[in-house]
């Protein structure tokens with residue numbers, strides 16, 4: 001639908017898997033940074 | 048399709064006379080050319096108004112939701128598939144229904160037809176293969192196959208899936224080599240191209256919700272777009288809200304959509320709403336081997352779990 005696939009990630013992480021959580025978040029952040037800020041599907045609300 | 052019309056009237060009149068059903072849902076002649084309206088017959092006299100032609104495009108399964116009566120319904124292939132979906136989703140019981148099945152040869156696309164004329168269409172008639180269109184100053188014969196609806200061109204389930212009686216012999220099913228070439232074209236686009244494609248698709252959407260109202264799958268008592276506490280989607284014409292409506296509606300149809308085209312038929316702005324659901328139909332088929340509404344024996348893939356469900360997308 002036009003949202004970059006780099007922005008969508010799925011993972012199973014149990015509440016006991018703190019290190020996996022950290023690793024996944026780091027990886028996701030890195031990948032999302034490569035496509036930059038999202039401008040799509042953002043609603044502009046005028047003040 | 049005069050023979051279909053005669054048979055539908057005859058079967059319906061008998062059903063009503065024998066009091067086997069409380070009423071029958073079918074089509075009658077619409078008020079403008081190339082239109083058929085839904086019609087409910089409670090008496091055999093009212094059944095005389097039933098017709099069948101190339102304009103019976105909308106999906107009559109839409110009128111079955113949560114009914115308690117004993118109902119007769121005139122149903123082509125896709126209507127039957129939505130009836131099956133209704134039964135497995137507990138929206139109606141099989142025992143409540145008497146299905147008069149109509150083997151279908153496809154319906155014509157009223158937008159394709161009217162785009163061939165500059166003037167307003169004032170008359171319509173048909174034989175098996177040819178339709179005749181009249182305008183004020185012109186009259187033309189057109190081969191039906193040239194103006195078929197796009198979903199009918201790729202349909203592989205023209206025959207009713209379940210029925211109690213048939214109005215004619217079953218028709219031969221089409222062998223379609225590439226059912227989803229339209230979806231593949233979109234899949235091959237870059238993210239930006241996709242974004243522009245859907246932007247363009249929706250630029251005329253007035254958010255009248257006719258597509259939702261015509262769809263047999265959209266039967267929630269309160270649709271998420273109508274909810275006000277919490278309000279999930281803005282009510283106005285903001286493009287973000289328009290998109291949100293279409294994306295979410297499409298996802299609610301995942302694994303359920305029969306590609307009947309009722310949504311497209313209902314749209315007053317000629318928007319090909321099926322562009323959203325077609326991708327989900329393709330994925331259902333490729334990932335789960337599933338086409339909606341073909342059997343009462345199997346649960347749809349999205350309401351069951353099996354250990355070998357594909358999950359390569361999860362890290």
Ligand code: SF4
Pocket residue numbers: 251252253254255256257258259313314315316317318320
């Ligand atoms: S019927 Fe057409 S105009 Fe109305 S909400 Fe649906 S897509 Fe938009």
Ligand code: SF4
Pocket residue numbers: 106261262263264300303304305306307308309310311321324
């Ligand atoms: S989404 Fe459109 S094509 Fe699919 S079942 Fe609903 S009305 Fe039919």
